[in-house]
Amino acid sequence: xxxxxxxxxxxxxxxxxxxxxxxxxxxxxxxxxxxxxxxxxxxxxxxxxxxxxxxxxxxxxxxxxxxxxxxxxxxxxxxxxxxxxxxxxxxxxxxxxxxxxxxxxxxxxxxxxxxxxxxxxxxxxxxxxxxxxxxxxxxxxxxxxxxxxxxxxxxxxxxxxxxxxxxxxxxxxxxxxxxxxxxxxxxxxxxxxxxxxxxxxxxxxxxxxxxxxxxxxxxxxxxxxxxxxxxxxxxxxxxxxxxxxxxxxxxxxxxxxxxxxxxxxxxxxxxxxxxxxxxxxxxxxxxxxxxxxxxxxxxxxxxxxxxxxxxxxxxxxxxxxxxxxxxxxxxxxxxxxxxxxxxxxxxxxxxxxxxxxxxxxxxxxxxxxxxxxxxxxxxxxxxxxxxxxxxxxxxxxxxxxxxxxxxxxxxxxxxxxxxxxxxxxxxxxxxxxxxxxxxxxxxxxxxxxxxxxxxxxxxxxxxxxxxxxxxxxxxxxxxxxxx
Amino acid sequence: xxxxxxxxxxxxxxxxxxxxxxxxxxxxxxxxxxxxxxxxxxxxxxxxxxxxxxxxxxxxxxxxxxxxxxxxxxxxxxxxxxxxxxxxxxxxxxxxxxxxxxxxxxxxxxxxxxxxxxxxxxxxxxxxxxxxxxxxxxxxxxxxxxxxxxxxxxxxxxxxxxxxxxxxxxxxx
Numbered sequence: 226x227x228x229x230x231x232x233x234x235x236x237x238x239x240x241x242x243x244x245x246x247x248x249x250x251x252x253x254x255x256x257x258x259x260x261x262x263x264x265x266x267x268x269x270x271x272x273x274x275x276x277x278x279x280x281x282x283x284x285x286x287x288x289x290x291x292x293x294x295x296x297x298x299x300x301x302x303x304x305x306x307x308x309x310x311x312x313x314x315x316x317x318x319x320x321x322x323x324x325x326x327x328x329x330x331x332x333x334x335x336x337x338x339x340x341x342x343x344x345x346x347x348x349x350x351x352x353x354x355x356x357x358x359x360x361x362x363x364x365x366x367x368x369x370x371x372x373x374x375x376x377x378x379x380x381x382x383x384x385x386x387x388x389x390x391x392x393x394x395x396x397x398x399x400x401x402x403x404x405x406x407x408x409x410x411x412x413x414x415x416x417x418x419x420x421x422x423x424x425x426x427x428x429x430x431x432x433x434x435x436x437x438x439x440x441x442x443x444x445x446x447x448x449x450x451x452x453x454x455x456x457x458x459x460x461x462x463x464x465x466x467x468x469x470x471x472x473x474x475x476x477x478x479x480x481x482x483x484x485x486x487x488x489x490x491x492x493x494x495x496x497x498x499x500x501x502x503x504x505x506x507x508x509x510x511x512x513x514x515x516x517x518x519x520x521x522x523x524x525x526x527x528x529x530x531x532x533x534x535x536x537x538x539x540x541x542x543x544x545x546x547x548x549x550x551x552x553x554x555x556x557x558x559x560x561x562x563x564x565x566x567x568x569x570x571x572x573x574x575x576x577x578x579x580x581x582x583x584x585x586x587x588x589x590x591x592x593x594x595x596x597x598x599x600x601x602x603x604x605x606x607x608x609x610x611x612x613x614x615x616x617x618x619x620x621x622x623x624x625x626x627x628x629x630x631x632x633x634x635x636x637x638x639x640x641x642x643x644x645x646x647x648x649x650x651x652x653x654x655x656x657x658x659x660x661x662x663x664x665x666x667x668x669x670x671x672x673x674x675x676x677x678x679x680x681x682x683x684x685x686x687x688x689x690x691x692x693x694x695x696x697x698x699x700x701x702x703x704x705x706x707x708x
Numbered sequence: 709x710x711x712x713x714x715x716x717x718x719x720x721x722x723x724x725x726x727x728x729x730x731x732x733x734x735x736x737x738x739x740x741x742x743x744x745x746x747x748x749x750x751x752x753x754x755x756x757x758x759x760x761x762x763x764x765x766x767x768x769x770x771x772x773x774x775x776x777x778x779x780x781x782x783x784x785x786x787x788x789x790x791x792x793x794x795x796x797x798x799x800x801x802x803x804x805x806x807x808x809x810x811x812x813x814x815x816x817x818x819x820x821x822x823x824x825x826x827x828x829x830x831x832x833x834x835x836x837x838x839x840x841x842x843x844x845x846x847x848x849x850x851x852x853x854x855x856x857x858x859x860x861x862x863x864x865x866x867x868x869x870x871x872x873x874x875x876x877x878x879x880x881x
Contacts, residue, residue, distance in 0.1 A: 273870035
């Protein structure tokens with residue numbers, strides 16, 4: 226401990242590293258820690274100004290400021306922004322690993338200034354470019370042209386309007402590896418153009434890009450897609466990834482509606498799969514996905530984390546239901562699965578529980594350690610109890626031997642007996658060391674749920690020994706919903 | 709064996725400390741515990757009748773620190789809003805000192821590891837720097853400008869935006 230060693234009677238001052246000369250204030254010496262604290266409590270401008278006090282102060286500031294190869298610009302229409310730009314432009318020719326431009330607000334003069342900032346990023350051969358609009362600025366829906374460097378390795382855009390093919394590009398992005406678009410108003414042609422010109426692209430993430438209707442990834446010279454994330458692009462109809470000879474997609478994430486064409490080559494390299502298809506009226510709409518799963522399921526032996534919605538589970542289980550024996554041969558998949566997350570969009574119905582049973586039964590080599598069942602939050606609309614549905618499947622005997630933790634979110638005991646049934650099933654099957662966590666929106670009283678004596682005693686025993694843990698979270702639902 | 713005679717935590721044990729210029733002070737153990745250094749010494753049974761020597765803290769700042777710790781130790785747990793307010797007022801008055809005393813407190817609080825006081829003195833020092841020109845700050849802190857005029861100009865130019873407005877209030881950005 227530095228303080229104690231400094232407590233010697235010889236009155237020696239606390240020593241900084243030998244090569245560091247710290248400033249002296251009125252012949253008193255302070256530790257670097259004290260200077261750091263003083264500088265970090267100053268407004269940036271005042272802190273920067275201390276660098277001109279003396280060489281020792283300059284060096285102190287130099288040790289504190291962030292590494293020079295990364296630049297963050299917070300843009301607001303203001304005079305200081307122009308000053309900052311001019312200051313930057315005097316330092317051309319340096320290399321930037323990262324350039325991030327956060328646009329808080331815009332006015333009519335902003336287009337030109339923003340372009341100059343981004344031209345500066347090109348001149349500094351920025352590798353990682355991030356441009357994001359705050360919601361205030363995004364409301365004004367600014368459209369501005371900007372150049373992109375061919376040295377770019379990663380491009381992240383958030384809330385940008387790319388209506389027109391504004392990338393005035395002819396040369397390929399020979400280094401672009403990752404493209405990440407969040408709430409970007411990009412159209413098919415622009416995306417397609419960028420992808421075509423990026424032969425090394427490995428990571429594509431498209432979230433909330435509602436103007437896209439298709440995502441097409443043509444073959445590229447050295448392109449080796451490892452991660453593809455497509456989420457909530459509401460108007461998407463087609464996803465076509467042309468296979469590469471040694472494709473190695475490791476992570477695929479789809480969340481959205483049904484598609485008319487879905488072509489994605491996957492093989493045993495896939496380790497993380499997230500599949501959530503929403504607002505589906507009948508399974509017929511999911512024919513495209515069903516076909517994909519039929520072809521791909523046998524290859525999913527290395528998936529370790531699987532997240533699927535109840536619709537997808539229905540597809541997977543329908544393929545795995547033992548009706549057609551010919552299919553059984555391909556059922557030995559998901560053998561590496563360690564984490565299963567199930568997203569239930571309505572409430573847990575008999576068919577969902579059936580599907581879970583089928584899924585667990587056909588996991589031949591279960592390594593599952595974590596199970597999450599995410600139920601929907603209570604909404605204004607009350608769901609009817611699933612009185613018509615009846616359980617078809619028997620509980621699986623094996624499949625949960627290695628489970629360490631199971632969690633049910635938004636456990637809504639009041640109406641839905643299949644949720645309770647799932648809990649009791651889990652309690653019966655898992656090892657005593659596995660913890661089961663129920664996160665409920667309201668106080669849970671097991672005695673009042675009309676449980677059978679045997680079931681109640683299973684639950685009470687689990688509660689008593691700490692295996693079952695119930696956590697109540699406050700719900701923002703109006704109180705009236707319950708009655 | 710000054711420490712650990714009482715588990716209840718409000719032991720009336722007095723801890724003796726000796727300033728660099730040989731003056732003796734006393735404070736309750738709870739107050740001494742606010743200093744990381746003193747706490748470790750007490751835990752290691754180094755607090756004896758002769759007092760803990762503090763080699764770099766002179767009597768004047770030490771008297772202030774003893775005051776500070778005694779006041780804060782007395783009010784350490786379960787503060788009501790009024791008491792918290794009162795402590796805040798105490799802090800504000802406590803740190804209204806001349807710059808010489810401020811720097812002594814800054815060194816001493818850092819050295820003795822009195823976190824609350826260290827924060828207070830750091831904030832006060834930062835307040836002194838804030839909104840001043842470099843020349844004013846050099847004067848306040850007795851800093852000798854060892855730049856060549858060219859070097860100084862270069863730094864100002866590099867961060868022109870920070871040096872443009874020199875009159876307080878200067879925080880436009």
